[in-house]
Amino acid sequence: MLEHHEFVRSAEQVSSDLGKAMQCSPSDLAAARQGILPISCFQPLLRKVLRPLIKSAVLILAPFLVAAFAGSSHTIVGGFTAVFTTLGSLPDFAEEHGWFRTILYVKAILGSVGFGVYCATKIPMDVVVDMLGKRVRIAEGRVTTREEDKKVRGKRDEVTFYYFHLKERSFPVSRKAFQAIDDGGSYRIYYLPRSQTLVAIEPTVLAREAEEKELQSRAAQAAPDTI
Numbered sequence: 001m002l003e004h005h006e007f008v009r010s011a012e013q014v015s016s017d018l019g020k021a022m023q024c025s026p027s028d029l030a031a032a033r034q035g036i037l038p039i040s041c042f043q044p045l046l047r048k049v050l051r052p053l054i055k056s057a058v059l060i061l062a063p064f065l066v067a068a069f070a071g072s073s074h075t076i077v078g079g080f081t082a083v084f085t086t087l088g089s090l091p092d093f094a095e096e097h098g099w100f101r102t103i104l105y106v107k108a109i110l111g112s113v114g115f116g117v118y119c120a121t122k123i124p125m126d127v128v129v130d131m132l133g134k135r136v137r138i139a140e141g142r143v144t145t146r147e148e149d150k151k152v153r154g155k156r157d158e159v160t161f162y163y164f165h166l167k168e169r170s171f172p173v174s175r176k177a178f179q180a181i182d183d184g185g186s187y188r189i190y191y192l193p194r195s196q197t198l199v200a201i202e203p204t205v206l207a208r209e210a211e212e213k214e215l216q217s218r219a220a221q222a223a224p225d226t227i
Contacts, residue, residue, distance in 0.1 A: 011203040014182055021176035024200045032190035032200045033210060037134045041199050045131055052122040059116030063109040083109065130192035136199050141166050143187045143201070145178055164189070164198065171198035 009017070019025065028038035064083055086093050087106070094102040144165045149158040162178035164171045166189055181187075181201070188207040190200040 009182065011205050014180070014185070015202045015206050017180035018177060018201055021174060021180040022198075022200065029200055029202055030210070032136055033138075033207065033214075035135055035138065037130070037136050037192070037199065042131060045127055045197070048124055048127055049131075052119050052124075056116045056119035056123070059112050059119060062112050062116075124195060126194040127192070127197065130194050130197065133193070135193065136190045137193050138188060138190055139166055139169065140188045140204055140207075141186065142184060143181065143189070145181060145183045146170075147178065164201070169196070171196065173198060177201075 015029075019029070023040065023044075024032075024038070025040065028040050031038045087109075090102060090106070093105070097105075146163045146165060148161050148163070150161055152159045160175070162173050162175055164173050164177075164181065166187070169189075169191075171189070171191065186204040187201050188204050189198060191198050
């Protein structure tokens with residue numbers, strides 16, 4: 001936003017500041033202008049997918065891993081066998097260990113697996129589809145900014161969230177990106193079609209200049225073929 005800066009920045013400086021804030025290089029912008037998801041964007045997107053996926057896998061497999069190392073097989077297959085064998089003969093297990101321990105055992109298994117399944121529902125499948133599609137959509141217009149304080153579970157104080165708005169669309173962004181943009185300017189944004197994740201942004205004037213240079217370059221390359 002303009003008030004964050006003591007001088008009026010050029011479009012090139014704004015683009016550079018936004019690129020640094022969003023870790024988007026000139027080559028990434030070039031790919032986005034072609035409607036292609038930049039390679040550098042895959043790593044942060046993959047983190048969004050892997051976090052709930054790994055948590056889900058650990059919780060679902062935990063009872064079987066514990067059973068595997070507690071038994072004599074020390075293999076995950078042995079763990080599965082031990083757990084399902086026990087669940088299939090609960091009266092025998094209860095007779096040996098008591099119903100109190102049996103109930104705790106079953107609740108621990110169901111609780112861990114159940115919470116793991118719940119975490120699996122948090123895997124952003126729209127992001128997965130966007131990554132597989134490798135395409136971005138393009139929109140252009142005046143971008144405004146907004147910050148909002150919200151209560152977050154596990155946090156004592158409110159947390160500030162930052163947003164870019166373009167027409168009816170709203171994109172959450174980092175504080176660095178929020179500070180890098182000139183509020184109210186004309187920008188071209190590149191975003192993922194399903195998850196609506198902002199991939200890149202640049203001043204409209206620079207996007208159009210880049211397109212004009214690309215057209216001129218293609219025309220120059222095609223000229224010798226027409227002679």
